Amino acid sequence: MADTHAVSTSGKNKSKGERAAPPGPWREFWTAFSANRGAVIGLVTIVVLLLVALFAPWIAPHAPNETNSAVFLLPPAWQQGGSASYLLGTDAIGRDILSRLMHGARLSLSIGVAVVAISVAVGVVLGLVAGFFRGVLEIAIMRLMDIVLTMPSLLMAIVIVAILGPGLINAMVAVAIVVLPHYVRITRAAVIAEVSRDYVTAARVSGAGTLRLMFREVLPNCAAPLIVQASLGISTAILDAAALGFIGLGAQPPSPEWGTMLADAREFVLRAWWVVTFPGLAILAAVLAFNLLGDGLRDALDPKLKR
Numbered sequence: 001m002a003d004t005h006a007v008s009t010s011g012k013n014k015s016k017g018e019r020a021a022p023p024g025p026w027r028e029f030w031t032a033f034s035a036n037r038g039a040v041i042g043l044v045t046i047v048v049l050l051l052v053a054l055f056a057p058w059i060a061p062h063a064p065n066e067t068n069s070a071v072f073l074l075p076p077a078w079q080q081g082g083s084a085s086y087l088l089g090t091d092a093i094g095r096d097i098l099s100r101l102m103h104g105a106r107l108s109l110s111i112g113v114a115v116v117a118i119s120v121a122v123g124v125v126l127g128l129v130a131g132f133f134r135g136v137l138e139i140a141i142m143r144l145m146d147i148v149l150t151m152p153s154l155l156m157a158i159v160i161v162a163i164l165g166p167g168l169i170n171a172m173v174a175v176a177i178v179v180l181p182h183y184v185r186i187t188r189a190a191v192i193a194e195v196s197r198d199y200v201t202a203a204r205v206s207g208a209g210t211l212r213l214m215f216r217e218v219l220p221n222c223a224a225p226l227i228v229q230a231s232l233g234i235s236t237a238i239l240d241a242a243a244l245g246f247i248g249l250g251a252q253p254p255s256p257e258w259g260t261m262l263a264d265a266r267e268f269v270l271r272a273w274w275v276v277t278f279p280g281l282a283i284l285a286a287v288l289a290f291n292l293l294g295d296g297l298r299d300a301l302d303p304k305l306k307r
Contacts (some may be wrong), residue, residue, distance in 0.1 A: 032300040039296020045289035053105040060099040064256040068094035073272045089274040100256035101282050107257045108238050115237035116230050118176040119183050127187020128214045145181035153178045154243055161249040171250040175240045179233050186229055190222035224301040228294055235290035242283050258283050
């Protein structure tokens with residue numbers, strides 16, 4: 001009887017010990033991330049925007065450049081004179097605003113992702129080189145980044161596009177150059193902090209080459225701040241690309257890019273509020289969602305904030 005009680009007690013203790021096992025890294029990350037409600041809302045908004053962008057050709061009620069001369073500046077469906085066929089109204093040449101917003105999500109999100117991908121790739125390489133090789137090479141790289149940072153980002157992008165010529169690709173290159181210094185500086189600072197650690201010394205003593213130290217040993221431990229900056233950088237890229245489109249230096253008409261839609265609607269802002277309001281709200285929602293996501297990633301990935 002006593003043996004049975006001992007076995008049951010040990011079984012209970014064992015089950016308690018199993019329940020008390022520490023959570024895995026992904027579960028720990030999600031617990032910290034989901035504690036930030038704003039970050040979860042931002043993530044859900046981004047997922048919705050991505051789904052809309054992916055399935056825009058099938059879910060949009062009209063083609064983005066389809067015109068209808070009978071419905072110039074038609075108001076939204078809930079306003080007097082509106083039509084259920086054009087839920088958010090039409091623009092000055094009869095194009096459906098909802099359809100253009102859906103197709104514009106593809107352009108705006110693609111711009112943000114492409115710009116950040118280019119900036120991260122180039123910035124990580126330059127930051128690793130500056131952090132490892134120090135001296136004259138580091139000074140040259142960082143002074144060049146300081147020169148880029150001395151000018152306001154939008155003004156710098158305008159200058160670059162003015163040199164390269166207006167267009168979507170040139171606007172993406174300009175925005176990528178503007179945000180590049182942030183990734184270089186973050187990577188360099190993280191590398192300088194990591195190269196003095198024991199695991200790097202051990203890898204160097206074991207015969208690891210410079211490239212292996214840079215990309216296999218040090219870079220993975222610098223990923224957290226880069227991930228946070230990349231999520232915030234997408235919002236910056238979307239905003240800057242929309243600004244360039246608004247002044248005619250980014251995507252060109254009839255492209256349904258959100259900034260270009262705002263530019264086309266400027267002269268009708270007092271007559272038809274919807275042609276300006278809905279593209280502006282789309283930009284606001286995308287930028288705010290990526291900023292909230294970046295804040296949540298920072299809270300979840302920074303060990304100091306978790307403590």
